[in-house]
Amino acid sequence: MRNSFVFFLFSFFFCLFSCNPEFLPKPKAYLSLEYPEKKYQNLALQRPYFFEVPKNTIIIDESNNWLKIQYPNLKASVDITYKSVNKNLNELLSDAEKLVFKHAVKAEQIIPKDFLNYEKRVFGSMYEITGNAASNLQFHLTDSTHHFIKGSLYFYAKPNYDSILPAVDYIKKDILKLMETLEWKK
Numbered sequence: 001m002r003n004s005f006v007f008f009l010f011s012f013f014f015c016l017f018s019c020n021p022e023f024l025p026k027p028k029a030y031l032s033l034e035y036p037e038k039k040y041q042n043l044a045l046q047r048p049y050f051f052e053v054p055k056n057t058i059i060i061d062e063s064n065n066w067l068k069i070q071y072p073n074l075k076a077s078v079d080i081t082y083k084s085v086n087k088n089l090n091e092l093l094s095d096a097e098k099l100v101f102k103h104a105v106k107a108e109q110i111i112p113k114d115f116l117n118y119e120k121r122v123f124g125s126m127y128e129i130t131g132n133a134a135s136n137l138q139f140h141l142t143d144s145t146h147h148f149i150k151g152s153l154y155f156y157a158k159p160n161y162d163s164i165l166p167a168v169d170y171i172k173k174d175i176l177k178l179m180e181t182l183e184w185k186k
Helices: 002-018 089-105 161-181
Strands: 040-042 052-054 058-061 067-071 076-084 107-117 122-131 137-142 147-155
Touching: 052 067, 052 161, 067 161, 076 161, 089 107, 089 122, 089 137, 089 147, 107 161, 122 161, 137 161, 147 161
Parallel strands: none
Antiparallel strands: 040 052, 058 067, 067 076, 076 147, 107 122, 122 137, 137 147
16 A cells, blocks of 8 residues: 555656646747958959959959859859850850759749849849759849850858858848949950
8 A cells, every 4th residue: 555655646746747838939040150241342353244252252263254252161152154145145045044943853942033234234134042952043144245144152062951041141142242243344
């Protein structure tokens, strides 16, 4: 009888103190990342185009008027290719879109945004690719007669969209600045 009384007391206190009727959901957590303040400078390389680049990046000069804008602290780069337009604008636009939609397999969504600056003769599109795609931002710009630029954002890590989203947003502002300040040299 003593054993059953001890068992009863143990069970009673266990039930009394083990259940907490209040459930408090945890707030969503975000990474607390700090990024450098935005400061820009003119592209120092001689190219058939001109735009402003972030001061906290490294510019890699590549052949054929191509270049790479590296973000060493973010382990990312924006790769920029240049081609002359020689009655092949439709082919260049088609190739740029094919490259974007190659990511459709891993992408959750592809959001196009058109860019038009009639004064500077700069026309193009930027594509935001959500999900675990290899490139989360791509763009192309042209004057529709002589020049064509294509750019892609790449991270030097396996894509995990939730983790890199703050860095994508940070670099997206730099790409928009590039698009807004782009001018063609004559």
